[in-house]
Amino acid sequence: MQRLKNIIVVGLFWGDEGKAKIVDLLTENARVVARYQGGANAGHSVEVAGKRFVLHQVPTGILHPDKICVLGAGMVIDFPKILDELYGLEKLGIDWHGRLRISPRANLVLPYHKLVEEIEERKRGIGTTKRGIDPAYRDKAARINVRIGEIGLGKVHLVKRLDNWLDEMGTLYEKSYEIEFPSAEKVADELIRVHDILGDSVHEVSSFLAEIARTTGGVLAEGAQGSMLSLNWGTYPFVTSSETTANGVGEGLGMDMRLFDEVVGLAKAFCTRVGNGPFPTEADVQTQAKLRGTGEHTYDEFGSTTGRPRRCGWFDAVVLRYVATINGLDAIALTKLDCLTGIEPLKIAVEYEGSKTFPATIAEIERVVPVYRELPGWHEDISQIHNFKKLPDAAQDYVRAIEEIANKPVKYIGVGPGREDIIIIDD
Numbered sequence: 001m002q003r004l005k006n007i008i009v010v011g012l013f014w015g016d017e018g019k020a021k022i023v024d025l026l027t028e029n030a031r032v033v034a035r036y037q038g039g040a041n042a043g044h045s046v047e048v049a050g051k052r053f054v055l056h057q058v059p060t061g062i063l064h065p066d067k068i069c070v071l072g073a074g075m076v077i078d079f080p081k082i083l084d085e086l087y088g089l090e091k092l093g094i095d096w097h098g099r100l101r102i103s104p105r106a107n108l109v110l111p112y113h114k115l116v117e118e119i120e121e122r123k124r125g126i127g128t129t130k131r132g133i134d135p136a137y138r139d140k141a142a143r144i145n146v147r148i149g150e151i152g153l154g155k156v157h158l159v160k161r162l163d164n165w166l167d168e169m170g171t172l173y174e175k176s177y178e179i180e181f182p183s184a185e186k187v188a189d190e191l192i193r194v195h196d197i198l199g200d201s202v203h204e205v206s207s208f209l210a211e212i213a214r215t216t217g218g219v220l221a222e223g224a225q226g227s228m229l230s231l232n233w234g235t236y237p238f239v240t241s242s243e244t245t246a247n248g249v250g251e252g253l254g255m256d257m258r259l260f261d262e263v264v265g266l267a268k269a270f271c272t273r274v275g276n277g278p279f280p281t282e283a284d285v286q287t288q289a290k291l292r293g294t295g296e297h298t299y300d301e302f303g304s305t306t307g308r309p310r311r312c313g314w315f316d317a318v319v320l321r322y323v324a325t326i327n328g329l330d331a332i333a334l335t336k337l338d339c340l341t342g343i344e345p346l347k348i349a350v351e352y353e354g355s356k357t358f359p360a361t362i363a364e365i366e367r368v369v370p371v372y373r374e375l376p377g378w379h380e381d382i383s384q385i386h387n388f389k390k391l392p393d394a395a396q397d398y399v400r401a402i403e404e405i406a407n408k409p410v411k412y413i414g415v416g417p418g419r420e421d422i423i424i425i426d427d
């Protein structure tokens with residue numbers, strides 16, 4: 001049997017690059033699809049039997065009947081919400097039994113975390129998804145959060161651990177936020193109810209994945225959010241709380257990074273950002289409206305987790321070069337090229353005035369002035385084209401310009417919303 005490639009798929013910008021579709025394509029040559037960071041803040045839209053479905057925590061590989069899906073130790077997991085997703089999939093005829101593997105080392109998002117974030121966001125305005133991600137990771141770092149594996153240790157253990165949280169953190173929050181938390185007993189009961197159904201799926205993941213990666217290959221690590229939302233490398237503090245770049249794979253799945261053959265980075269043909277924070281190539285209101293779409297199509301630029309309109313702007317090649325280095329990027333998947341049809345001229349930021357690298361601090365990022373290269377647009381519908389050479393010359397030139405600036409090949413091009421609307425450029 002031919003050894004399959006082990007591949008990491010990451011978003012290169014601020015998330016929403018259309019990862020689900022490319023992951024879906026690559027899953028055909030994978031055995032396992034593994035999420036390594038984040039939690040229910042992600043929103044991976046997929047279409048099943050003509051219906052749109054958003055997966056937040058379960059990897060999109062679950063749609064393929066023979067693939068195993070892993071939720072890694074680097075995630076923070078809203079356990080009851082996983083069950084909701086699985087029941088939703090069941091209604092669409094998808095059988096997930098025996099195909100899910102959840103790391104016992106993953107931390108939980110507790111109801112407390114969501115309550116705390118709701119209040120904190122009102123003051124702070126990062127524009128988070130309010131899925132409890134930040135407080136859950138914060139408690140993980142403070143070594144006071146609870147791991148999935150602890151639910152199976154029984155109610156007495158769990159109530160003690162949750163009571164510990166309520167005594168230490170809960171008291172602090174109660175004082176400053178006037179907040180009322182559900183009792184440890186109530187939270188434990190709910191977690192145990194879910195564990196009674198999902199407990200068989202809780203298994204160690206690191207050696208399981210290493211064995212597959214070494215023998216048959218076919219491990220597909222599915223990143224959530226995007227590199228510019230990385231806690232370490234993104235536009236801090238307007239970032240998420242996990243390592244979203246390919247570097248998060250070692251940490252979140254407990255894997256030897258040398259086992260991976262390829263890092264595929266997802267970039268939309270233009271940039272978007274949802275939530276607050278600097279966005280150097282954000283376009284004027286009219287151009288944003290054209291890029292965003294009206295909201296009548298599922299692929300228009302409105303958040304799949306929160307429904308918020310996304311901010312839209314020109315392709316930022318300074319960011320691309322920066323994240324290519326951090327991710328050890330091998331190839332680019334460029335999505336939504338069709339959404340540029342009819343926009344003239346097109347612009348790509350090739351550098352920032354006075355600096356070719358991406359600055360480290362918000363104050364500096366807010367001051368950058370992009371230098372644009374203008375390119376001609378095209379007006380033909382490209383959504384039925386499946387061969388790169390058949391694209392209008394201007395569309396080919398746009399793709400080639402991105403390749404040239406990044407010095408990385410574009411291997412996949414999204415030209416429409418459907419599963420099959422992808423141009424694959426062979427090696």
Ligand code: IMP
Nearest residue numbers: 015041042043127128129239240274275
């Ligand atoms: P959090 O991950 O909910 O803490 O949100 C932090 C920032 O990341 C906010 O600006 C969110 O809008 C953004 N964010 C989180 N998850 C996603 C995603 O899956 N796509 C795009 N943006 C995201």
